[in-house]
Amino acid sequence: MAGKGKLKPEPLGGVVRLREEHKKVVRDCESRIQHWKKVSGDYEALSERLQTLPDQLCYDVMVPFGPLAFMPGKLVHTNEITALLGDNWFAKCSAKQAEKLVEHRMKFVKREIDELSKTMKNFEARVGFAKDLEISGSKEDYVDIREEDRNIDTALTKGKHRVAHKPNSKPKFEAVVDLKEEDEEDEEEGGDGGSRKGVLTEEELWARLDELEKLEELQDEQDRLSDNADMNGEDTSSLSSEEEKEGEAAPPVNGLSLKPSWLSAPHSKAPPTVDKKEEEEDDGDDENDNSCLPTIFFSHTVEPKKVRINTGKNTMLKFSERKEQKEHSKRKKKNGHNNGHSHHEHHKITTPTDIYRLFVDVKNGEPIPRKSILKSRSRENSVCSDTSESSAADFEERRMIGRSFSHDEATHSDTSDGITEEDSPTAVPLHPTSRFEAFSGTVVEKDPMPSAVPHLTIVPPALPTILERKQEEVTPDVAPPEKAPKRVSKFKAARLQQK
Amino acid sequence: MAEAIQKKLQAEVEKYTLMQKDVSKSMAARQKLETQLTDNNIVKEELGLLNSTNTVYKLIGPVLVKQDLDEAKATVSKRLEYINGEIQRYEAILKDMEKKSEQHRELLSSLQQEYQKAQGLAVGKV
Numbered sequence: 001m002a003g004k005g006k007l008k009p010e011p012l013g014g015v016v017r018l019r020e021e022h023k024k025v026v027r028d029c030e031s032r033i034q035h036w037k038k039v040s041g042d043y044e045a046l047s048e049r050l051q052t053l054p055d056q057l058c059y060d061v062m063v064p065f066g067p068l069a070f071m072p073g074k075l076v077h078t079n080e081i082t083a084l085l086g087d088n089w090f091a092k093c094s095a096k097q098a099e100k101l102v103e104h105r106m107k108f109v110k111r112e113i114d115e116l117s118k119t120m121k122n123f124e125a126r127v128g129f130a131k132d133l134e135i136s137g138s139k140e141d142y143v144d145i146r147e148e149d150r151n152i153d154t155a156l157t158k159g160k161h162r163v164a165h166k167p168n169s170k171p172k173f174e175a176v177v178d179l180k181e182e183d184e185e186d187e188e189e190g191g192d193g194g195s196r197k198g199v200l201t202e203e204e205l206w207a208r209l210d211e212l213e214k215l216e217e218l219q220d221e222q223d224r225l226s227d228n229a230d231m232n233g234e235d236t237s238s239l240s241s242e243e244e245k246e247g248e249a250a251p252p253v254n255g256l257s258l259k260p261s262w263l264s265a266p267h268s269k270a271p272p273t274v275d276k277k278e279e280e281e282d283d284g285d286d287e288n289d290n291s292c293l294p295t296i297f298f299s300h301t302v303e304p305k306k307v308r309i310n311t312g313k314n315t316m317l318k319f320s321e322r323k324e325q326k327e328h329s330k331r332k333k334k335n336g337h338n339n340g341h342s343h344h345e346h347h348k349i350t351t352p353t354d355i356y357r358l359f360v361d362v363k364n365g366e367p368i369p370r371k372s373i374l375k376s377r378s379r380e381n382s383v384c385s386d387t388s389e390s391s392a393a394d395f396e397e398r399r400m401i402g403r404s405f406s407h408d409e410a411t412h413s414d415t416s417d418g419i420t421e422e423d424s425p426t427a428v429p430l431h432p433t434s435r436f437e438a439f440s441g442t443v444v445e446k447d448p449m450p451s452a453v454p455h456l457t458i459v460p461p462a463l464p465t466i467l468e469r470k471q472e473e474v475t476p477d478v479a480p481p482e483k484a485p486k487r488v489s490k491f492k493a494a495r496l497q498q499k
Numbered sequence: 500m501a502e503a504i505q506k507k508l509q510a511e512v513e514k515y516t517l518m519q520k521d522v523s524k525s526m527a528a529r530q531k532l533e534t535q536l537t538d539n540n541i542v543k544e545e546l547g548l549l550n551s552t553n554t555v556y557k558l559i560g561p562v563l564v565k566q567d568l569d570e571a572k573a574t575v576s577k578r579l580e581y582i583n584g585e586i587q588r589y590e591a592i593l594k595d596m597e598k599k600s601e602q603h604r605e606l607l608s609s610l611q612q613e614y615q616k617a618q619g620l621a622v623g624k625v
Binding site for chain 2: 082085086087088089090091092093097100101104105108
């Protein structure tokens with residue numbers, strides 16, 4: 001009690017002062033706005049005068065002589081105006097030109113007024129908040145409520161992630177590597193770089209996630225059936241859907257809120273590059289079962305790991321471990337290997353070294369660790385190090401193309417494009433053999449193309465660009481024959497020949 | 500003991516206020532430069548609106564001196580660059596000063612604590 005009593009006056013005092021400062025700023029803004037309004041009024045009057053001035057050749061006027069006397073005189077050369085341009089520069093111009101100058105200045109003044117009014121609004125809002133704080137400070141209820149909300153928020157949205165992630169992952173680039181299965185909340189982490197407090201309520205989160213998962217699965221199936229047709233259209237449009245989704249997810253603090261965001265996820269699959277992928281992945285579990293629908297879903301039955309790699313320009317590739325595992329096992333079976341399981345385990349990324357282990361180039365069925373995941377993937381495709389190949393420009397190109405293509409349609413494996421010319425030809429021959437490359441991340445279209453899926457899951461290459469390329473490669477059925485004639489490095493050609 | 504600390508504190512406080520004055524001076528200079536910058540930007544744009552038929556004058560003291568339009572444009576651009584350079588210089592100086600004043604502030608607070616402790620001791624003793 002005594003402690004409470006002590007605490008009360010302190011924040012109050014600070015809050016009062018804060019309010020005072022805010023008010024000062026508001027007042028300052030007001031005065032400045034007044035000043036600019038006056039200037040604006042002056043310029044308007046000037047503009048009028050300039051319009052009427054050249055009407056006559058000369059005017060009879062009373063010319064001021066000093067502060068007290070006037071003298072009758074004539075105003076001549078009515079079209080010649082010497083205008084001050086600022087900083088001691090003058091220009092002689094006609095009345096019309098002067099008018100143009102005045103207009104130009106009015107624009108500037110308007111801009112200033114707008115900015116000032118914005119600032120003023122901001123600070124007025126702050127004053128309001130400070131006031132509220134002051135009031136609630138006396139009650140001492142406000143703080144508590146806030147804390148609760150925060151906890152819930154973190155519990156719902158961020159907690160899970162925080163465990164495995166670096167605290168400073170930025171929204172754009174998030175190497176989300178989750179060791180836990182309930183990664184369904186990844187969708188919300190995308191934009192929320194903020195709270196790393198989830199660790200505190202992790203267990204709560206786990207329990208919650210379990211519940212939500214079940215609910216979502218049920219709902220997803222229902223909704224998908226009804227909404228898929230509608231939502232597909234929406235997907236292509238909003239690349240910022242993730243933000244929306246997160247916006248949806250964030251405010252509703254309880255578990256139920258997750259549903260809407262998740263529900264929207266399957267709908268918004270079209271842009272594979274968007275961060276929605278996480279959601280898609282989450283939905284993958286559910287959607288795998290309902291593959292009859294034409295919508296594009298991210299297949300992700302088990303979510304041991306999710307890796308989102310920023311491929312630049314608002315694109316994100318998601319590395320779906322499960323897919324990789326699937327494809328791996330399929331490939332392995334084809335090749336008669338039994339390493340699927342080992343790969344399965346290897347797919348778990350717990351340390352940076354894991355990344356290197358996973359992002360390996362598979363040549364002739366054997367994983368060859370890459371020297372650097374930052375190096376371009378072109379090396380993979382060509383025996384020699386074709387560093388020049390995977391230039392940034394190329395990647396960008398491919399990425400863009402891949403993205404545009406991926407938007408297109410559900411039926412084919414993600415990147416319908418065969419733009420990655422280099423890769424596409426190799427894609428075909430490589431498919432039969434084990435392919436560890438390319439990252440099935442973004443575009444993978446789940447169910448509509450089960451056959452395509454195996455192609456997609458390739459060893460997670462480190463470079464997002466490569467991933468994209470791979471995805472593009474993934475449509476070997478469609479694209480490669482067309483693209484084959486395009487650039488193919490000699491090494492690739494050799495390999496092709498071999499195969 | 501307490502008095503010595505007090506004197507020290509006083510001296511440090513004075514130094515700190517001097518530093519703050521310097522900081523505010525630099526800030527004022529920078530503000531001035533900012534206004535000049537916007538001014539020159541407007542002049543540049545307006546010069547672009549004119550054509551060669553208009554004569555351009557520069558006010559040098561009480562005299563309006565005729566200038567060539569292109570020359571005027573070049574001069575204004577140079578001035579803009581100069582102002583930008585000055586602004587950056589001032590920013591660097593400001594940063595520096597901020598750091599120093601931070602250090603000074605810490606020093607002051609530590610001194611204050613010492614002083615309070617000494618005061619407490621003195622009170623205890625008395």
